[in-house]
Amino acid sequence: MSFEAFRAEIGRLADVLCAVNLLQWDTRTMMPPGGVEGRAHQLATLTSLAREIATGPALKSAIERARDTLAGGGSDAERDEVEFAAGAIATLERISSRLVSEAAELKTRANAAWIEARREDDFAGFAPFLQRTVELQRDIAAAIGSEGHPYDALIGTYEPCMTLSRLRPLLDELRTELAPLLAKARDLNSGVDLAMKRFPVERQKLFAKELAGRLGYDFARGRLDDTVHPFEISMTRGDVRITGRFREEWLPAGMFGVWHEVGHGLYEQGIAPELTRSAFAIDFVNLYAVGGTSFGMHESQSRLIENRVGRSRRFWELHFGRLRDAFPDELAGVSEAGFWRAVNAARPGPIRVEADELTYDLHIMLRVEIEAALIAGEIEVRDLPGLWRERMRDLLGIEVSTDREGVLQDVHWSSGMIGSFATYTLGNVMGAQLFEAATRDRAVSAGIDGGDYGPLRDWLGHHIHRHGRRFPAEALLERATGEALSTRSYLAALRAKVDGLAA
Amino acid sequence: MSFEAFRAEIGRLADVLCAVNLLQWDTRTMMPPGGVEGRAHQLATLTSLAREIATGPALKSAIERARDTLAGGGSDAERDEVEFAAGAIATLERISSRLVSEAAELKTRANAAWIEARREDDFAGFAPFLQRTVELQRDIAAAIGSEGHPYDALIGTYEPCMTLSRLRPLLDELRTELAPLLAKARDLNSGVDLAMKRFPVERQKLFAKELAGRLGYDFARGRLDDTVHPFEISMTRGDVRITGRFREEWLPAGMFGVWHEVGHGLYEQGIAPELTRSAFAIDFVNLYAVGGTSFGMHESQSRLIENRVGRSRRFWELHFGRLRDAFPDELAGVSEAGFWRAVNAARPGPIRVEADELTYDLHIMLRVEIEAALIAGEIEVRDLPGLWRERMRDLLGIEVSTDREGVLQDVHWSSGMIGSFATYTLGNVMGAQLFEAATRDRAVSAGIDGGDYGPLRDWLGHHIHRHGRRFPAEALLERATGEALSTRSYLAALRAKVDGLAA
Structure with missing residues (x-):
């Protein structure tokens, strides 16, 4: 009682x-x-x-x-x-x-x-x-x-148990390993410039929704609406909403954005029914109703669906035909392989949210370093614009011409969020580990190969989603993959991708 | 302090x-x-x-x-x-x-x-x-x-200060005076059968929205969405939402429904800014955030816009051209006068929500009698189907063939609402009084005559809307019109309409 x-x-x-x-x-x-x-x-x-x-x-x-x-x-x-x-x-x-x-x-x-x-x-x-x-x-x-480190307390509000001292080697490893991959990939041109075409928004949305359904998102327990900055939000597992932003001039942003949110949505729709209105569906520290166990684990689900599934060669072998049916004029002369190359093109740029998989984590490193140093009092706010330019040169080899494209680009700090950026990289890393483990299951890999994503969703549901916030992210990860947090799977996936692009 | x-x-x-x-x-x-x-x-x-x-x-x-x-x-x-x-x-x-x-x-x-x-x-x-x-x-x-009467307490939760003993003579008066009007009107055929055509829903919505804006509804502080049973609801005066239901097979329902909700919306958008988050914007008994002073006064605003303005001859002289532009094929051969007659056709039927102005209040009488007798214990629930048929014969001269079209038609009782029906008739009556008083103002009548509804909205805003719930409905009515609650204006308006239809 x-x-x-x-x-x-x-x-x-x-x-x-x-x-x-x-x-x-x-x-x-x-x-x-x-x-x-x-x-x-x-x-x-x-x-x-x-x-x-x-x-x-x-x-x-x-x-x-x-x-x-x-x-x-x-x-x-x-x-x-x-x-x-x-x-x-x-x-x-x-x-x-x-x-x-x-x-x-x-x-x-x-x-x-x-x-x-x-x-x-x-x-x-x-x-x-x-x-x-x-x-x-x-x-x-x-x-x-x-x-x-005092920064650890802030990291912990987004990723319980994570610390700066555990993050640093992981980030350094990524930096070291990503550099040669990026050098190799940036010279590969897809020959397809999607930015040259205009893709009517309503048809983009229909295509994105169709695939969202195939990826397992349940529209009877959700809906897709327009917004400026896409997000997923849940009002119990029975009502998990996703949003998107579609622009005529850049097709990939709208559809990959939706599938990213689908990954988040699958997590929330997959929380066990008995955890509805339980403590395991509440983020007490942020006073936020959410079933996912941490920001990083949540991001792992969205990155997995967006990148491991949605940007894979097989995905477009299976679905490019439908996309070309939706945009016969706009995609005239574009091959499935060319399209796949175009949505995987690697190109260092100043803006994090536009970054490809080979450069994204470098943007995160910059922010983690700066946040930790700010909280520790090692640098001053007034030094940030210069520091930002300097570190962007080191990390990505690019010149940042304005603060708008530099230190002012992210909404996080203005919203009082310091400590959250690392969870994006943790999401990349854990997402790849989980995908590798999931596809060791024959039903999952056969499903993905045939365009049936039900077995993948069920695997993630069983190992991750249903538990809600009961277990910490890394405990879940180890139970699901048999392996501790590691960049191995992620780097292997990126290497395989670059090899594919180079082939 | x-x-x-x-x-x-x-x-x-x-x-x-x-x-x-x-x-x-x-x-x-x-x-x-x-x-x-x-x-x-x-x-x-x-x-x-x-x-x-x-x-x-x-x-x-x-x-x-x-x-x-x-x-x-x-x-x-x-x-x-x-x-x-x-x-x-x-x-x-x-x-x-x-x-x-x-x-x-x-x-x-x-x-x-x-x-x-x-x-x-x-x-x-x-x-x-x-x-x-x-x-x-x-x-x-x-x-x-x-x-x-014990029923008075329930009436009072929707219409403070109203009682059964004051309602009865008003309803009797309407019954007596409406009978000859109805007899006269029901023989007048408009010659236009709108139900024969199919009107694409998206164009209906555009037209209804355009006129909603002209009628003074501020879309920067509101929005119009689809629903099954249209309603208006407010989250402070800055966010007052209306809803509609558009059906291809019956054009009038969608647009008049929207303008009805516009009337409610103007009320809530017109509450004085200083009453935001005040006690005068709360219905404490129903625990409901609303600025309008009573259900009846709220309904007076919706009926005024829907019927006194929207179903007037002048309104269609001004706007039928736009409607015909929107539906050139569907309205081919329909004249402005014919359309006006069609949307004012009087025809007794079993369903309250589909009733015209000359029969609507008879539906209300039936419900008020039954509710009062139920609360007083003078009749039994099991007697209702028979009683309903009998009274529909007396009041409207029609045979009710099923309970679905009879005692089961309204959602109210199933929602625990007993005592609210009279407020629809009070809305009709007060709406007509206010419209008559408003149009004594030259700016208001000249505006309406020219299709500028700003002066009407401002008059209603000044006399009714801005006060929120500070004054009871009848006190506001008397201050605004110089007259106590009376059927005179309403009956005069209906008489004038029937005379117009007969001309």
């Missing part, structure tokens, strides 16, 4: 957080401009109610009573869930209400300043807000606490 | 109720089928949080402190608002949490049973749920209390 009482209180929290997710989804897809001010109030009130429930006496005493009862019985899953909630709430409580409300208030102003600064290419206009963000995030890091 | 503290707590309540409205909007427009179960939990949790805030100690002490401070100063508006909240909360508290949760739980089951019963034309399958609904509504009526 007392576990049910605990679940009832957790359910209330989950309901409020799912409502917050709907407000967020609506803000980014449907809300008319006039709704901005009201929405800010609604989000603030619901988020503060969620915090009140999460840290309130009712949940605390429910946890205590559940512990007492479960000591004399109950399942491992029940005990795990109660302890998971207790631990997460303790971390949440270390971040005081004052810090939370200061961060929320700063975020609104910093974001507006960033939009303006980016438009005007005026780093100085954003610098004071970034300075204040760094200070506040330092305070949050100190409040959470960490044994090693 | 203490009024601000009161407003802060009221603001939190308003935020939660606006979030509930967004959940409701989403449920009826966007939510995938898989979201049903989660959404029910989210709505239940947010509604109960709203009740906790509304009846909680923080708001109570804020009211007491505000009263103390305002006794020695403060504006009438501030004092009015605090007393309005205090009175409304007292009513809300009379309805116990037990009654509220029983009603919520019954509603879910009763609604499912009603859908099934209507599909199968099986009144007996719905009867036990209706019986339980009547009993529960009797308990709620008793809890609220009333000086006269």
